[in-house]
Amino acid sequence: MNVDETDLPGLGRRKDFMTASGRRIGVVEYREGQTELIVSTWDDPDTCQASIPLTAEEAAALGNLLGGQRLAMQLSEEHREIPGIVTRQFSIAVDSPFVNQPMGKACIRTRSGVSIVAIMREGEVVPSPGPDLVLHPGDLLVAVGTQEGLDTAASILRNG
Amino acid sequence: MDPIALTLIELGAVVFCLGLLARLAGRIGMSPIPFYLVGGLFFGAGGIVKLEGMHEFAHLSSEIGVILLLLMLGLEYTAAELVTGLRRSWQAGVLDLVLNFLPGAALAVLLGWGLVGAMVMGGVTYISSSGIAAKVITDLGRIGNRETPVVLSILVFEDLAMAVYLPVLTATLAGVSFVTGLQTVGISLAVVTVVLLVALRHGHHVSKAVHSENSEVFLLNLLGAALLVAGLAAAMQVSAAVGAFMLGIAISGATAHSATRILEPLRDLFAAIFFVVFGLNTDPATVPPVLGWALLLALVTAATKLLTGIWAAKRAGIGVPGRFRAGAALIARGEFSIVIAGLAVASGVVPQELAALATAYVLIMAITGPLAAKFVEPVVAIMRRPASPPAVRTAGGI
Numbered sequence: 056m057n058v059d060e061t062d063l064p065g066l067g068r069r070k071d072f073m074t075a076s077g078r079r080i081g082v083v084e085y086r087e088g089q090t091e092l093i094v095s096t097w098d099d100p101d102t103c104q105a106s107i108p109l110t111a112e113e114a115a116a117l118g119n120l121l122g123g124q125r126l127a128m129q130l131s132e133e134h135r136e137i138p139g140i141v142t143r144q145f146s147i148a149v150d151s152p153f154v155n156q157p158m159g160k161a162c163i164r165t166r167s168g169v170s171i172v173a174i175m176r177e178g179e180v181v182p183s184p185g186p187d188l189v190l191h192p193g194d195l196l197v198a199v200g201t202q203e204g205l206d207t208a209a210s211i212l213r214n215g
Numbered sequence: 216m217d218p219i220a221l222t223l224i225e226l227g228a229v230v231f232c233l234g235l236l237a238r239l240a241g242r243i244g245m246s247p248i249p250f251y252l253v254g255g256l257f258f259g260a261g262g263i264v265k266l267e268g269m270h271e272f273a274h275l276s277s278e279i280g281v282i283l284l285l286l287m288l289g290l291e292y293t294a295a296e297l298v299t300g301l302r303r304s305w306q307a308g309v310l311d312l313v314l315n316f317l318p319g320a321a322l323a324v325l326l327g328w329g330l331v332g333a334m335v336m337g338g339v340t341y342i343s344s345s346g347i348a349a350k351v352i353t354d355l356g357r358i359g360n361r362e363t364p365v366v367l368s369i370l371v372f373e374d375l376a377m378a379v380y381l382p383v384l385t386a387t388l389a390g391v392s393f394v395t396g397l398q399t400v401g402i403s404l405a406v407v408t409v410v411l412l413v414a415l416r417h418g419h420h421v422s423k424a425v426h427s428e429n430s431e432v433f434l435l436n437l438l439g440a441a442l443l444v445a446g447l448a449a450a451m452q453v454s455a456a457v458g459a460f461m462l463g464i465a466i467s468g469a470t471a472h473s474a475t476r477i478l479e480p481l482r483d484l485f486a487a488i489f490f491v492v493f494g495l496n497t498d499p500a501t502v503p504p505v506l507g508w509a510l511l512l513a514l515v516t517a518a519t520k521l522l523t524g525i526w527a528a529k530r531a532g533i534g535v536p537g538r539f540r541a542g543a544a545l546i547a548r549g550e551f552s553i554v555i556a557g558l559a560v561a562s563g564v565v566p567q568e569l570a571a572l573a574t575a576y577v578l579i580m581a582i583t584g585p586l587a588a589k590f591v592e593p594v595v596a597i598m599r600r601p602a603s604p605p606a607v608r609t610a611g612g613i
Contacts, residue, residue: 064296064367065349069359083359086472093359101361101537102592 069093070183073100082114088187090114118182142197143205144175145212149192152215159186161215167207169200225269229258233487244354246347248549249581251487252574255494256502273492280489281554282445282459283482285377288345288551289463290471290478292371294414297464300371307365307527308372311545314519316341322512323569332569334387335559338380339573340516344549345370347581351544351588362524362533362541369527369545377551378407378460384555385454388562403453410461418467426470434477456554486550493557494574501571509575517580517587520545536595543591547584552577 061069063083071081071093079095089108096104109117147154153161163169174181174188175195181188190196198208236254240247292300301308319340323332348370357363382403386396414421425440427433441459448458466474524542533541556573559565 061364062296062299063358063364064300064371065291065345066358066367069364071359079361081359091359095359099534099536101534102540103356103359106356106359 082109084185088185092117115179115181118180139201140199141202141205142199143209145196145198145209147190147192147194147196147212151190151192151212153190153212154192155189157186158184158188158190161211163198163208163211166211167200167204169198169204169208171196171198173197222269222272226272229254229269229273229491230484230488233491237487245585246344246350246547246549246581247487248344248347248490248553249578251490252494252553252578255491256497256499256574258491258495273488273495276485277489277492277557278455279442280482280485280487281456281557282441283478283485284489284550284554285456285460286441286463287475287478287482288374288377289460290466290475291345292374292464293467293471294411294418294464297371297375297411298415300368301375304365304368304372304527307369307523307530308376310526311369311372311520311523312341312376314523315516318512318515318519322508326508326568328566328569331387331559332565334384335555335565335569336572338384338555339552339576340512340548341380342373342377342548342551342555343370343520343545344547344551344581344584345374347547347549347584348544351547351585355589357540357544360537360540362528362531362537362544365528365531365533366524366541366544369523378457378464379404381454381457381460381555381558384558385452385457388559388564389452390564391452399452402451403457406453406461410465414465414467418465421462421465422467422470425466425474430477433473434481437474437478438481454558456558489557490550490553493553493560493570496560497570497574498567501567502575505568505572506575509572509579512572512576513579513583516548517546517583535599536592539591539595540588543584543588546580546587548577548580549584552580 056072058070058072058081061071063069065086067083067085067087069081069083071079073079077100078097079093079100081093083091083093083106085091090111092105092107092109092114093103094105096102158171158174163171171184172182173196174184174190175197176191176193196212198205200208232254233251236250237247240250316337320333320337323329323336326332328336348366352358352360352363352366383396383400386399391399425433425436427436441462444458444462445455446458448461449455463471521539521542524540524545525538528538528541552573556570556577560570
């Protein structure tokens with residue numbers, strides 16, 4: 056599955072993909088942190104039939120509804136096709152320097168190229184966690200990247 | 216009457232009227248800029264009411280208005296966005312520049328305003344109103360549309376082009392010799408490059424210098440820094456507006472977002488005064504003679520912006536309706552056209568008719584731009600399926 060990420064200069068970022076039925080569906084993430092669900096019209100995939108603002112809780116709830124639990128397994132399944140890309144899970148130890156800190160502080164993507172695609176917390180999945188998400192001890196981070204990147208990310212999460 | 220009392224009364228009346236105009240504009244879903252301009256025409260030289268008391272304050276306020284407009288333009292995009300925008304959409308940006316600069320410049324030459332006039336009018340017709348375009352895209356729910364990044368990256372390119380254009384314009388208006396002009400332009404180009412590099416690598420240092428958790432301290436830091444940089448730039452003959460713009464680019468990340476939030480009300484106030492003052496200094500009697508030219512220019516430059524958008528969207532693989540939406544979103548001209556014309560008029564080297572033409576032109580474009588963006592969709596839809604209704608009728612007849 057290919058999710059397109061497009062910069063919207065001055066506004067934020069759009070992440071969307073084409074469904075098998077020919078509709079484009081995705082989210083717009085604003086710089087200020089709001090999220091909007093977008094769905095294209097049936098006759099013109101360039102335009103939007105609906106742009107629905109979602110609160111963080113609503114977005115998380117929708118994500119869970121759309122298949123949360125299987126996310127990690129699916130990810131490893133999908134990335135098996137791409138050479139060099141690996142999915143790994145990291146748990147946040149009680150003594151990690153990022154406990155109770157927003158995830159963005161760790162700058163994992165900048166420093167290691169690894170993307171945290173989901174966080175499992177108390178049996179729930181938080182898909183596409185933003186940099187503002189505060190990490191709790193016991194959180195399980197689902198990360199996608201190269202072997203070396205993942206090693207770097209592991210050491211960042213352990214040692215800062 | 217006590218001069219202070221007179222000033223306060225005039226200023227209060229003008230600002231209050233602006234409030235009414237802005238409310239009217241909001242009610243019918245339009246940009247308030249044309250309303251402010253018309254308001255200024257009514258109050259000012261040759262208008263219905265003469266305002267003498269507030270002259271000094273209004274003059275200084277309008278200068279601050281320009282600085283805030285440009286500061287916020289710089290804040291809008293991060294340095295990284297500017298650089299990627301430049302790399303990804305320079306072809307569309309260059310086409311935009313050529314197609315939309317030439318009509319204004321050509322008309323100025325035709326009207327005998329010389330190269331300086333051409334330089335000014337080219338800028339007026341080139342620069343889209345990023346404020347109006349962003350509002351149109353948001354209001355029409357087109358942020359998630361595929362053509363929107365195309366539109367935004369053209370606006371980003373124009374933003375960068377302004378950084379080069381404004382110093383060139385200031386040098387031209389100051390009537391400096393060719394060598395001095397080249398020097399000024401060289402200095403400002405170097406400054407633009409340095410600021411971009413600094414903002415890319417060390418933007419957080421600049422941000423840290425002005426940032427504060429306390430909104431009062433933050434506001435004072437920001438405003439102080441903006442006026443200081445603008446003043447220094449003006450002293451170096453680079454144009455105050457460019458200085459403020461560069462400061463805006465150098466401030467990045469979260470600081471830029473909170474700066475935008477905190478400066479918005481101030482910008483709205485001072486920019487409104489700037490538009491009114493521009494209208495004030497334009498004699499309404501000079502507008503009707505240039506109205507025909509303004510209409511012609513509006514027609515031509517609406518078409519050229521539409522073409523720019525269509526071409527850029529086509530390259531990005533957007534379908535036909537989306538191409539037209541992209542083009543129409545770019546049509547509106549507004550605040551920066553007036554900023555350019557304002558700089559020219561203040562320098563006194565362009566004829567009075569230029570101000571009148573720019574006013575009439577922006578009035579037309581700021582009103583028709585959003586309308587074009589709104590109605591381009593149904594119009595294209597109708598144009599694209601002319602054959603089907605008769606077919607249905609025949610089937611029904613049988």
